[in-house]
Amino acid sequence: MAPPLALDIDGTLTTPTHQIDPRVFEQLPDWPAPVVIATGKSFPYPIALCHFLGIPERVIAENGGVVCVDDQLSFQGDRSTAEAAIDRFETKGGDLGWGEADTTNRWRETEIAASLDADEELLRSVADEFGLEVVDTGYAYHLKTPGVEKGDGLRAVTEQLDLDPSEFVAIGDSINDVSMFGVAGESYAVANADDRALAAADTVTEASYFDGTLSVLESLVADDY
Template identity: 65%
Template sequence: MVPPLALDIDGTLTTPSGRVDPRVFELLPDWEAPVVFATGKAFPYPVALAHFLGRPETVVAENGGVAYVDGETLVLGDPDAPRAVVEAFKARGGEVGWGVGDTVNRWRETEVALSLDADEALLREVAAAAGDVEVVDTGYAYHVKSTDVSKGTALERVAAALGVAPAEFVAIGDSENDASTFAVAGESYAVANADATAREAADGVLDGAYMDGTARVLAELRERGE
């Protein structure tokens, strides 16, 4: 049998240009074990991906701030502190950086994401002063979130709801926000484009980048399960 999966999306299931790799639609719809999409994106994104794959909408979003499993939404993060930090950042001249529409944050419930063009030093200074908030650099945005939530803690909650031990999961990711997922999964891989934190936390670093690396792991897991 194949193992359950905890999969990051950006940088892991995508091409270098940020598109969802078409191999996702070949390899994942018929995966015969739970698949949890664990992402820093807002809640609707992983739900939509699962929906269009025809899979149960089992997700961890906003770096662990929100999870969804068996029809139940778990709001695990406190939005007030991160939003207060961003307001203080803006009061000191900082800019969120997404423009007028800001669809990046429109549906975000428990954290705030800022463009990589934002003043990182100022943002981290303001977050540090707050004490219960941290800044996570995913390589795609700066995420301001509560310190007590992570993808890993959310995966533990989702796994319990599924009746699966976290150690049964194989996790694949590319960023520092995946390190907590790697810590609770039984087996973990960082794709070749992963940052230093993810590489250090993973059990193995793949030769292939982006979906090239992920697809190879999935193929090996299928062979192992036969």
């Protein structure tokens, strides 16, 4: 039987130009086991993806800060402290780099993200002042509460679904997927993954981006028959 999945979005379900690969819409709606979308993006993004895929809203967002399972919603992390840190960062001349509308953070519940063009040294210095950590996912700098991870989110999801984390196959590409790899029973890093994800995964795919993810999905289906 095909296993349940925990899937990152950026770099994993996307093309090299950061678009959702259209083949995602062919593969995931009919997957015969639970699918969890696990991302560093703010909560509305994975919820919207589930909606357009037509799959249940089973989501780990904001690097584990938000968990939603079949209408059960929980939060970890302290956005208010992150906001105070960003106020200090901006007072010292820092810029998050998203423009005035800042749609990256507008709906973020538990952390704040800065563009990779932001002043990393200053951001990390301010984070230390406020007891926060900065995670570079390769797509943004995430200013977050220490100890809030995707792996913890996966444990929370599996408890809600009455499944064992070891039943899950996790696929990702970044440092924020490492904790999820440690919780899932089987883990894959796509070939474009960063060094930390490559080292943590049980298997590294030959192909990159969704080509790599698709190769895993196809092999899991083949093993099922």
